[in-house]
Amino acid sequence: MISFRRAWPAMLLVILAAAPFATGNPFYQRVAALVVLAAISASAWNVIGGYAGQISFGHSIYFGIGAYASLLVFSKFGLPPIAGAPFGVLASFVVSLIVGPPTFRLRGHYFSMGTFAIAALAQILMLNWKFAGGAIGVMGPATPRSLADLLFRNSLPYYAIFLAVLILLLALTHLMQRSRMGFYLRAIGSGERAAESLGVPVQRYKLYALLISGAFTALAGSLYAVMIGFIDPASGFGVLISVNMVVIAALGGVGTLFGPLAGAIILVPLQEATNALLGGGGTGAAYIAYGLIIMLIARFSPGGLAEIWRLVFRKERGRAA
């Protein structure tokens, strides 16, 4: 039983990694790439929102910064979009250092509202920033000039790149979870005052978590822009970008290693399927489902699918013992 418990995430990963190559259907391949991309940003959100319990509704800032960084280095300097990713990550550090310390003084819902407001402000700024294309946005290269532009007709190369980043992020999160930082973040998330009394430098660890979380969210934004080749204030800084991360992580299980990935595997295909079935007019339909999912999680299983899994598993183990 124990060996199965240790092995199942690895098995899941292998199946997940192989599945899109097995199908020749470009729609499925595209959905698979988007699943992994959403898993990256939700897993990144999970570091501060899940482990440290600071429910940010402002992570679209990081996503937008990463996305704009890649397409701006292309449109302004003619560099391949992916070259913007390091700049996006650097900018995310600056944002974390500026936004983190004041918002961390807010607790609970107030923190969520504070981050939400800052992200909304950022979107308005982008709408009016002429250099970054204002409301029109920025385009990527229309045709590949070299392989470095990472422009592929097929979604499989994107899928492979995204998967590599996701594995790196999950490996880092796994290490963090086992380290002092992991314990400290979880302690902060469930009892800030007690954590402080035990010598946890709360503000400092929250900032560490935000730096990591923001950097990987920015990277996800860069990868998104490289694949899609277009970004505007709504698709980079929109409120729904943040909400997506929160809902995906919450469905799978906040503060668990594989929760956000599980959430992405369920929600992204749902979203893509409703978009495909209902066409452009139906893009809102997925969010109706989101609302329902939020209510169901909040009412029946605040720990998300991970909690349900644990309950089922514990019962099995109890019977075996």
Add this chain to the structure above:
Amino acid sequence: MLLEAKGIVKAFGSFRAVDQADLVVAENELIGLIGPNGAGKSTFFNCLAGDTRPTAGTVRFRGMEMTGLSPDRHARRGLARTFQVPIVFAGMTVRENVMVGALLRHPHRRIAAAKADELLAFAGLAERAEMPVTALGTSGRKRLEIARALATEPKLLLLDEALAGLTSSEVEAAIALVERIHARGVTLIVVEHIMEVIHRLTRRVLVFHQGRVIAEGTPAEVTADPTVISAYLGRRRGRSA
């Protein structure tokens, strides 16, 4: 002196919860802090532990000025505390809760886990180490908080009503635990309501009333003090209450 608090004042608006309180603690003492509800004991505790910044006054601990420093700096310096209402880290096991404290001095996870197990055995929670912490009742949570605070290897431990809400047999076990902590060489300040406990545990008691220290001495001296009696029972006025 291990701890010297001088002229501590904590005001909330015009209300002075703590009003010019002094406390000097020598190494290896076990001091009791008593007083009626709302006397300012917990607020005074919070000032000592860095949870609230006193409006006036200074706190020196192990020769260092601590006033205004954050609680985590206090913990690192060797001052630990428990809370009147235990705060446990839900989502963690009992052992992991104690590990959070142990990680302060032992950043390595394995060593911290061993340290946590040692303290869980000390606090009588060894067989519950693997349980989710939320499965513990009041008595268990109070002992867990003590184990967790001890895991930071404090020189001074502040226990805020560690015995309140326990059954009489649990109180016996808790008294024995406090005595064993003292025997480890940890200096203790204990806030307590139950007079019997204070009598048995401590040799020096401070009595708080309306934010001030109104009496100080051995438990026997203090309980015989007329100011203390009137603070608890009110003054005789014609018909006694």
